[in-house]
Amino acid sequence: VTAEAALVEAIRLLGPKAKSNHPIGPLTTYRVGGRAGAFLEVETEADLEQVRIAVAGTGLPVLVIGRGSNLLVSDSGFPGIALSLGASYGFIEFEGLVVRAGAACSLPVLARRSVAAGLKGMEWGVGVPGSVGGAVRMNAGGHGSETSQVLRRCRLVDLSSDEDSTLTVDELDYSYRHSNISPTQVVLWAELSLSPGDSREGEAAIGEVVRWRREHQPGGQNAGSVFTNPPGDSAGRLVEEAGLKGYRLGTAWVSDKHANFIQADPGGSADDVLSLVDEVRRLVYERLGVELVPEVRVAGRFEQTEPMARGGAEL
Numbered sequence: 264v265t266a267e268a269a270l271v272e273a274i275r276l277l278g279p280k281a282k283s284n285h286p287i288g289p290l291t292t293y294r295v296g297g298r299a300g301a302f303l304e305v306e307t308e309a310d311l312e313q314v315r316i317a318v319a320g321t322g323l324p325v326l327v328i329g330r331g332s333n334l335l336v337s338d339s340g341f342p343g344i345a346l347s348l349g350a351s352y353g354f355i356e357f358e359g360l361v362v363r364a365g366a367a368c369s370l371p372v373l374a375r376r377s378v379a380a381g382l383k384g385m386e387w388g389v390g391v392p393g394s395v396g397g398a399v400r401m402n403a404g405g406h407g408s409e410t411s412q413v414l415r416r417c418r419l420v421d422l423s424s425d426e427d428s429t430l431t432v433d434e435l436d437y438s439y440r441h442s443n444i445s446p447t448q449v450v451l452w453a454e455l456s457l458s459p460g461d462s463r464e465g466e467a468a469i470g471e472v473v474r475w476r477r478e479h480q481p482g483g484q485n486a487g488s489v490f491t492n493p494p495g496d497s498a499g500r501l502v503e504e505a506g507l508k509g510y511r512l513g514t515a516w517v518s519d520k521h522a523n524f525i526q527a528d529p530g531g532s533a534d535d536v537l538s539l540v541d542e543v544r545r546l547v548y549e550r551l552g553v554e555l556v557p558e559v560r561v562a563g564r565f566e567q568t569e570p571m572a573r574g575g576a577e578l
């Protein structure tokens with residue numbers, strides 16, 4: 264079976280809502296990169312079941328896209344089935360100190376709504392432009408907190424098997440920007456346990472996070488921190504010490520505001536971004552002897568035969 268035939272079969276199995284050759288680069292904050300062979304916006308459990316059937320029937324790889332704020336899609340696209348969760352997975356429900364949020368819910372919205380509900384513990388999320396699902400997978404965090412500190416349990420559906428489970432935080436093997444959630448598992452919702460708070464204090468904390476971000480981080484097309492911080496150090500500090508602030512490779516460049524951010528030019532190339540990730544990693548190792556580990560996930564095939572950047576990226 265050729266890859267093309269597998270994609271035709273995938274579109275058939277996914278049903279009438281599926282899109283073939285759908286642009287997914289624009290679904291990422293880098294806004295570069297190509298198309299997915301097949302794409303489905305999942306609104307119901309039945310849609311998700313269609314994806315599971317299509318994966319089983321074709322053996323094609325699958326890509327779950329959240330808000331695309333930690334994702335680089337190759338210029339040649341993703342030769343498999345991509346999905347994102349639609350608005351029906353964007354809910355937020357409060358019950359006492361527990362919040363249940365759909366995986367498509369945006370973290371900044373969750374942060375603001377939690378504060379408005381008089382709850383404390385999610386304020387940091389206002390600065391992370393991802394979804395609840397992406398945060399659960401990546402153990403997103405900032406300002407001294409991270410997802411694993413507030414998560415109680417989440418529902419996970421595995422698209423490569425029949426598995427459908429609700430796991431507690433202890434079962435997700437959390438560490439810094441890491442969980443054991445695999446590329447074929449989809450987070451559908453998460454339950455967080457917050458503390459009682461004062462809305463005014465919460466609003467002030469949110470204002471402070473927003474102010475800090477504006478002062479220290481660039482806007483434009485990027486995916487936040489490119490590398491994880493090595494123990495006891497900061498990746499941005501190391502890239503800066505290696506003299507790489509402002510360093511450009513084709514359409515990609517190291518931000519001169521924050522050296523752990525790599526920016527893409529409008530209409531730029533994902534291959535340039537990944538080549539620059541590799542180049543920065545190589546030069547930091549050469550100049551400072553520290554091996555940086557990429558935080559950003561990559562999807563699809565890149566020009567580089569064996570990009571170093573893949574060392575830390577699982578997709």
Ligand SMILES: Cc1cc2nc3c(=O)[nH]c(=O)nc-3n(C[C@H](O)[C@H](O)[C@H](O)COP(=O)(O)OP(=O)(O)OC[C@H]3O[C@@H](n4cnc5c(N)ncnc54)[C@H](O)[C@@H]3O)c2cc1C
Nearest residue numbers: 329330331332333334393394396397398403404405450487
């Ligand atoms: C300006 C900026 C600032 C940032 N600051 C921070 C920060 O302070 N701290 C931090 O931790 N991150 C930060 N990030 C990175 C990013 O926002 C987080 O990693 C976020 O958790 C990614 O969520 P997402 O929905 O955008 O995921 P995506 O980028 O869409 O995907 C990331 C990974 O999660 C998987 N995924 C997404 N949704 C699901 C789901 N429902 N189920 C299973 N897997 C899923 C994807 O397959 C992929 O492997 C920043 C990014 C930007 C652009």
